[in-house]
Amino acid sequence: MKDDVQDLFPTRLERKLGMFERIDPVVHASGAERRDGPLSEEQVREYEEKGFLSFEGFFDREEMEAFIQELRDYEEDDDLKLSEGTILEPGRQEIRSIFGIHEISERFSRLTRDPRLLAMVEQLLGKGVYIHQSRINYKPGFKGKGFDWHSDFETWHSEDGMPRMRSLSCSIVLTDNGEFNGPLMLIPGSHQYFVPCVGRTPTDNYKESLKSQDVGVPDNASLRELMLKGDIEAPKGPAGTLVMFECNTMHGSNINMSCWPRSNLFFVYNSVDNGLLNPFCGNRPRPEFLANRTDWDPLEPVG
Numbered sequence: 045m046k047d048d049v050q051d052l053f054p055t056r057l058e059r060k061l062g063m064f065e066r067i068d069p070v071v072h073a074s075g076a077e078r079r080d081g082p083l084s085e086e087q088v089r090e091y092e093e094k095g096f097l098s099f100e101g102f103f104d105r106e107e108m109e110a111f112i113q114e115l116r117d118y119e120e121d122d123d124l125k126l127s128e129g130t131i132l133e134p135g136r137q138e139i140r141s142i143f144g145i146h147e148i149s150e151r152f153s154r155l156t157r158d159p160r161l162l163a164m165v166e167q168l169l170g171k172g173v174y175i176h177q178s179r180i181n182y183k184p185g186f187k188g189k190g191f192d193w194h195s196d197f198e199t200w201h202s203e204d205g206m207p208r209m210r211s212l213s214c215s216i217v218l219t220d221n222g223e224f225n226g227p228l229m230l231i232p233g234s235h236q237y238f239v240p241c242v243g244r245t246p247t248d249n250y251k252e253s254l255k256s257q258d259v260g261v262p263d264n265a266s267l268r269e270l271m272l273k274g275d276i277e278a279p280k281g282p283a284g285t286l287v288m289f290e291c292n293t294m295h296g297s298n299i300n301m302s303c304w305p306r307s308n309l310f311f312v313y314n315s316v317d318n319g320l321l322n323p324f325c326g327n328r329p330r331p332e333f334l335a336n337r338t339d340w341d342p343l344e345p346v347g
Contacts, residue, residue, distance in 0.1 A: 045147065048106065049207060049320045049321055049341040051324050052067065052207075052208075052329045053197075053198075053201050053238050053240075053324075054240055054337075055111055055202050055238075055240040055241050055260075055324075056202050056203070056218065056240075056242075056243060056245050056259065056260065056325050057240065057242065057244075057323075058242070058243075058244065058245060059242070060240070060241075060242050060263065061074070061240040061241065061268055063237045063238060063239040063266050063269075064237065064238055064240060065136055065237060065238075066209065066235065066236045066237060066292065068208050068210065068235075069239040070091065070209075070235065070290060071088055071091065071092055071168050072093070072169050072170040072210055072230065072315065073166065073167055073168060073169070073170045073171075075234035077166075077167070077170065077171065077235075078167060079164050080162070080167075081152060081158065081166070081167030082163050082164055082167065082277040083097075083164055083168075084169050084197065086167070087228060087257075088167070089202045091168060091288070091290070093192055093232075093233065094230075094231050094232040094233060094238075094274075094292040094312055094331055095230065095231075095232065095234060095235030095271060095287035095289060095292070095293035096232075096277075096279075096287060096290065096293055097287070097288045097289075098279035098281070098285070098286070098288075099285065099286045099287075100282070100285050101281060101282055101284050101285055102278075102284055102285060102286035103216065103251070103283075103284035103286070104284060105283050106283055107284065108216075108218065108284045110151060110229050111151065111152070111155070111218060111309070112121070112218055112219070112224050112283060114151060114152075114179065115218055115219075117184075118142060118180075119139060119324045121172075122202055124142070124148075125137070125139065128331065129142065129144045129331075129333040129334065130142050130143075130145040130216055131143070133184075133187065133189055133263055134256055135191070138182070138184050138187055138188075138199065139182045139331035140170070140181070140182060140188075141179050141181050141182065141254060142180045142252070143178070143179045143181065143333045143334060144177075144178060144179075144332075144333035145178045145179060145180050145309070145314075146175060146178040146311070147178075147333070149160060152178070152309070153214075153337065153344055155309075155311075155313050156175050157343050157344060157345055157346045158345070159345035159346075161214055161311070162343060162345045163345075164210065164288065165214070165288075165313045166229075168212060168288075169210055169211070169212060169313060169314075169315050170210075170315060170317075170343070172315060172316040172317065172342040173313040173314060173342065174314060174336065174339065174341060174342060174343055175311060175312065175314075175336060175343070176200070176204075176211060176314035176315055176320075176335065176336050177208070177289060177310075177311070177312040177314040177334060177335060178310065178311050178312065179309075179310050180218070180307060180308070180309050180310070181307065181308050182306075182307050183225065183226045183299075183300040183303070183305060183306040183307070184300065184305050184308065185225070185300060185303040185305050185339075186301070186302075186303060186304070188225075188226055188300035188301065188306060188342060189256075189298070190226060190269055190296065190297050190298045191232075191257070191296050191297045192257050192261050192296055192297045193240075193261065193262060193267055193283070193294055193295070193296040194257060194260060194261060194262065194294070194295070194318070195235075195239065195262070195291075195294055195295075196291050196292070196295075197209055197238075197292040198238070198239070198240075198241060198260055198262075198292075198315075199253075200291065200335070201251070201259050201296065201302050201324055201327040202245060202260065203245060203249065203260075203275075203278040203317040203325055203327065203330055203335075204323060204329065204330055204334070204335035205321035205322050205323045205324060205329070205335075206320055206321075207282075207320075207321055208293075208294050208318050209235075209290070209291055209320060210288070210291075210314065210317070210318040211291040211293070211312060211313060211314040211315065211318065212288055212289060212290050212291055212312070212313055213288070213310050213311065213312050213313075213334055214284070214286060214287075214288050214310070214313065215228060215286070215287040215288075215289070215308050215309070215310050216286055216308065216309040216310075216311075217281055217282065217283055217284065217285040217286075217309075218250045218271065218283055218307040218308060218309055218318045219283060219304070219305055219306055219307045219310070219336065220281070220282050220283060220304065220306075221279075221280045221281060221285065221306055222280055222302070222304065223278075223280065223302045224301060224304070225272050225302045225303070225304045225305070225306040226278070226298045226299055226300040226301075226306050227278045227280050227297060227306065228278065228279065228287060228297050228308065229256070229274070229276050229277070229278045229295060229296055229297055229298070230276070230277055230278075230279075230287075230293055230294070230295045231267075231270050231271055231274050231276055231277075231293070231295070232274035232275060232277055232296040233270070233273055233290060234270045234273075234274060234292075234293055234294035235290045235291075235292040235293040235294075237266075237270065238255065238265075238292065238301050239294070240262050241259070241261060241262060241265075242262075242263070243258075244259075244325075245260075245325040245327055247327060247328075248260065248333060249327070250330050250331070250334060259282045262314075267294070270294060274319065277298060278332065287305045288318075290319050291312075308338060313343075316340050316341075316342055319337075320335060322339055328335045
């Protein structure tokens with residue numbers, strides 16, 4: 045990994061830098077590669093403009109049943125709760141996140157290579173992608189905490205060394221996402237600006253940030269400007285609903301004040317041409333379950 049590459053997205057500094065316009069394309073495929081995928085030209089343009097797409101009921105509920113049952117099994121797995129890749133709610137024994145889920149489960153691993161997903165991902169990122177990170181985020185009824193507004197790219201660039209904006213997340217709803225159980229919220233158009241954050245990154249910051257994020261959180265003035273430009277949207281839907289969002293799209297979610305649990309699966313796809321360098325914050329790399337540094341072979345679809 046080279047460590048002399050120019051940092052095009054300075055962040056985590058002692059003084060505040062103003063947000064600036066994006067310098068990378070949003071859709072990296074071009075020509076026939078862009079036109080011939082499953083997404084229509086209208087959908088590709090919507091992704092370019094808003095930074096995300098949503099597909100209610102993309103997977104049938106019957107398709108999701110086995111995944112949902114596996115999810116229930118994980119909630120009762122005491123050994124899994126002791127794993128470094130399992131994050132518990134602050135001060136509680138409820139699971140907040142399970143990272144590296146595609147490494148734990150063959151069923152979830154096959155889902156990362158579902159041809160319906162891969163074809164759309166490569167239509168946006170170009171041919172040749174791998175899984176940078178996978179996780180399940182839980183929000184138990186009444187107890188599930190929220191996730192502060194953030195850009196994933198800001199963290200992946202600073203703490204993992206992802207050089208450019210050429211990745212995206214696929215969020216698959218495992219339990220119904222409704223108005224009141226803390227659905228994913230996104231700011232349309234926010235991906236067109238990079239918001240530098242203030243504050244040096246502590247050593248092993250992930251041990252705290254995955255429970256409650258303090259570093260890498262954008263300032264209120266920048267968030268207000270982005271919200272006034274683009275508003276806020278919260279795609280909702282039954283199990284099997286899919287949300288694809290660009291790595292720099294600002295997003296977050298509220299606490300779950302309802303009795304209904306909310307669990308979402310996330311697969312992060314990164315281009316093989318955008319492999320990780322040394323973390324730009326200057327710290328040592330985060331663990332493999334957060335940032336894949338060893339297997340960048342392009343994913344092949346499986347039936």
